[in-house]
Amino acid sequence: MGNDLDSGQDAEVTDARREFAEELKSARELYDPKPLSQEALGKRVRKSKSTISRVETGKGPIPPDLPALLDRVFGTDGKFKRLYEEIVARSFPSLYRKRMALExxxxxxxxxxxxxxxxxxxxxxxxxxxxxxxxxxxxxxxxxxxxxxxxxxxxxxxxxxxxxxxxxxxxxxxxxxxxxxxxxxxxxxxxxxxxxxxxxxxxxxxxxxxxxxxxxxxxxxxxxxxxxxxxxxxxxxxxxxxxxxxxxxxxxxxxxxxxxxxxxxxxxxxxxxxxxxxxx
CATH class of the missing domain: 3.30.870 (Endonuclease; Chain A)
Structure with missing residues (x-):
């Protein structure tokens, strides 16, 4: 399996990363009873403020354990885990993505x-x-x-x-x-x-x-x-x-x-x- 992404795949991964970032920022700012700062969220998921900031701006990798922690904090029933899996799936060549979808x-x-x-x-x-x-x-x-x-x-x-x-x-x-x-x-x-x-x-x-x-x-x-x-x-x-x-x-x-x-x-x-x- 090659590691290089063509431009179409690269764009798809970028789109999926952007959706993850937007959902994270929205969940943080709409958190009840009051919005969470990046620092406050970081403490709840045992990550640094800079890590939360990077994820929200689409820079750098998403820590593999973060999606499940976010779902736990926000009560989102696996939404962040599914978004993360979609990011990973889109990074594969199309044929392998078809296999993963079948699985x-x-x-x-x-x-x-x-x-x-x-x-x-x-x-x-x-x-x-x-x-x-x-x-x-x-x-x-x-x-x-x-x-x-x-x-x-x-x-x-x-x-x-x-x-x-x-x-x-x-x-x-x-x-x-x-x-x-x-x-x-x-x-x-x-x-x-x-x-x-x-x-x-x-x-x-x-x-x-x-x-x-x-x-x-x-x-x-x-x-x-x-x-x-x-x-x-x-x-x-x-x-x-x-x-x-x-x-x-x-x-x-x-x-x-x-x-x-x-x-x-x-x-x-x-x-x-x-x-x-x-x-x-």
Whole structure:
């Protein structure tokens, strides 16, 4: 995924930032029983007056934890969180924005990954090492921004009506060591905890499983509220969303084969725990 925005995307991000700033200023000045100064608001959300000022003028990044704090102070029922997610979404190229929109509306997400933990289940530290490896010349601020975007996608799992998430991982994902053992241990622990959620199932495909159509690349099958399925595939700097009925049927059949070949959720959790405990 490229990091440069074209002029159209840049304008869209600017518009979304402006809307966030205007809503913040309005909420602060109309606060009941009396308006809040930037300094007073800063104290309530544990930020400096200068941070509030920068956000209201659209200068500098918005602290990732600020939207939820603003919603709490103003009682805005997630409005600032939604505005912030829109800012992040508009910073992605259009194809990835379409995928994120599909994810936000999904009732079922089925993931297959032959190489890494899928983004929806990554910890911040694990994601950081991935981005550092894929963009070695990126500065710390750029990497942190990419990690923040990755984590914001995960908000769909914490909503009132999260999608059913089904994940099948190649066993090699558990054994790959591109990050320090402690970070991988925390990632595997997070994977186990995710699998305990009633809406999440994690399965591991053993290394000796038969070859299949998805062997070479990660695939996501995203089901909409109208039960339409889109197949999302990624490879290096390319990504695609496939909606053709024949291709979707083939992808669903392949995913069914994967789940039948994979270890059960209980056996998978046992393998993940064993691998986590083996790291030193």
């Amino acid at each position: 936000r509306a999904a009732i079922v997400i089925q993931e297959w990954s032959p190489t890494i933990i899928p983004g929806l289940l990554q910890t911040a530290d694990y994601a950081r090492y991935l981005f550092k490896g894929s963009a070695p010349r990126a500065g710390e601020e750029e990497v942190s921004a990419l990690v923040t975007k990755r984590l914001i996608r995960q908000a769909i799992l914490d909503g009132d009506t999260p999608p059913d998430l089904r994940v099948v991982l190649c066993e090699s994902v558990l054994r790959r060591r591109f990050c320090p053992p402690e970070i991988m241990r925390r990632q595997l622990r997070a994977l186990l905890e995710a699998g305990e959620r009633p809406t999440v199932r994690v399965q591991v495909l053993p290394l000796d499983a038969s070859g299949h159509l998805f062997s070479d690349w990660p695939v996501s099958l995203i089901t909409s509220p109208t039960h339409q399925v889109s197949v999302c595939v990624e490879n290096f700097m390319l990504a695609g969303i496939i909606d053709g009925p024949d291709h979707v049927r083939t992808a669903l059949r392949t995913y069914d084969e994967l789940t039948s070949e994979a270890l059960s959720a209980r056996e998978s959790a046992r393998m993940i725990k064993e691998q986590m405990e083996s790291l030193s």
